[in-house]
Amino acid sequence: AAAAIDRSFSEVPREDHQEDAGSEQPEQQPPLDLDMLAQQVYGIVKRRLTSERRRLG
DSSP: OHHHHHHHHHTSOHHHHHHHHHHTOOOOOOOOOHHHHHHHHHHHHHHHHHHHHHHHO
16 A cells, blocks of 8 residues: 555656645745734733633632
8 A cells, every 4th residue: 555655746747846835835925923822822822821810719
């Protein structure tokens, strides 16, 4: 079964795959600010933990 899978991947022409990937690119988005995202996630998690402590406590 593994040999059949290996053959099926090797039969895919690379040029076609690259053209498909290039024609379906999403709109360019600005790079993510990971520090800002981490701060937002931290705030959400902190609020949820605080509310859980109150609920259980």
